[in-house]
Amino acid sequence: MTALPQERRVLTAIPGPKSRELQTRRTAVVAQGVGSVLPVFTARAGGGIIEDVDGNRLIDFGSGIAVTSVGASAEAVVRRASAQLADFTHTCFMVTPYEGYVAVAEALAELTPGDHAKKSALFNSGAEAVENAVKIARAYTKRQAVVVFDHGYHGRTNLTMALTAKNMPYKHGFGPFAPEVYRVPVAYGYRWPTGPENAGPEAAAQAIDQISKQVGAENVAAIIIEPLLGEGGFIEPAKGFLPAISEFARDNGIVFVADEIQSGFCRTGQWFACEDEGIVPDLITTAKGIAGGLPLAAVTGRAEIMDAAHSGGLGGTYGGNPVACAGALGAIETMRSSTSTRRRRRSRPS
Incomplete structure (x- = not known):
């Protein structure tokens, strides 16, 4: 079992202020050709949930592009x-x-x-x-x-x-x-x-x-x-x-x-x-x-x-x-x- 609750929780706008700050830093140093679907920065993940740096918990439909089939951070x-x-x-x-x-x-x-x-x-x-x-x-x-x-x-x-x-x-x-x-x-x-x-x-x-x-x-x-x-x-x-x-x-x-x-x-x-x-x-x-x-x-x-x-x-x-x-x-x-x-x-x- 994962320690991260398996539930969606939205506390801020998406993306939140910390994610926006990180996006600014990213734009300055990461090549433009490396795209992202959603500019939300992950802090931790477990099972089918990603928690971002602003504390929002989102359902991980992307699964790392077909990678985390057993869930993120599987035991x-x-x-x-x-x-x-x-x-x-x-x-x-x-x-x-x-x-x-x-x-x-x-x-x-x-x-x-x-x-x-x-x-x-x-x-x-x-x-x-x-x-x-x-x-x-x-x-x-x-x-x-x-x-x-x-x-x-x-x-x-x-x-x-x-x-x-x-x-x-x-x-x-x-x-x-x-x-x-x-x-x-x-x-x-x-x-x-x-x-x-x-x-x-x-x-x-x-x-x-x-x-x-x-x-x-x-x-x-x-x-x-x-x-x-x-x-x-x-x-x-x-x-x-x-x-x-x-x-x-x-x-x-x-x-x-x-x-x-x-x-x-x-x-x-x-x-x-x-x-x-x-x-x-x-x-x-x-x-x-x-x-x-x-x-x-x-x-x-x-x-x-x-x-x-x-x-x-x-x-x-x-x-x-x-x-x-x-x-x-x-x-x-x-x-x-x-x-x-x-x-x-x-x-x-x-």
Whole structure:
């Protein structure tokens, strides 16, 4: 339980005087390109409530952009991360490893879809995870092209801006972008010309035709898609679309990547959104909700694909930081407990 009362309380104008003062200080020293939706400065947060510097308590609908899925300052996250802070804050896993990184990889192997042998590599952000998924797919297939979809969002680095469909605010004025990225239609049911009932098979056929004719399936290293699109509109691809694209990838030796950075870790009622239609991706990228607010990301996938990159080809100074790994184990502990409770409630006789 959090010590912060789970109730809305408004004491001042929004933003209040202390937040306005901090906003003045921010304007003087923080780059204008770093925007904020609401100029309210947080003092503390717990569960689903943020308390600002003026004492107002606001319902946290933003959840740190899909991050604090287990609530802000969740007990297990704080407990495990605090214990790790007391032991050591950093060594770099590539220099001298530690158990937390291995434990997170073990949990990901268990929780992600599919019963095949899996391995993981840990990073700092979702964009890093997507970039490394592309690196791994290219190393495995010895191909170059990457296929993405209309309305998709995959990050703000140069390669992930190229993968992202939305110009403003993510891409405008920041090009040129990485080459060998190809975009095809997604099954957007509500806007499909012949109706949502036809969107899945028709969009899949159109996408596959474009890939085959304009790129060549034999040139495609990876197909990357969010099973639930989150930035170009919250779009659930029409039924049948994801299975058809996944099958096309499998038949043509293409690595199918599920970008579950926003949709993963119980945000859709299941551990991962791709489980809704029984999709088992070759690689799955995770971040955001994985660590209860601490910066961590992962690529998890088939062991033979993950092992395609040469030793030293994957990593980063802070990737899989021990404190973030501890937070992830706390978030997963909380989610396991919640899902077990829901299963017990559903199994009770009425």
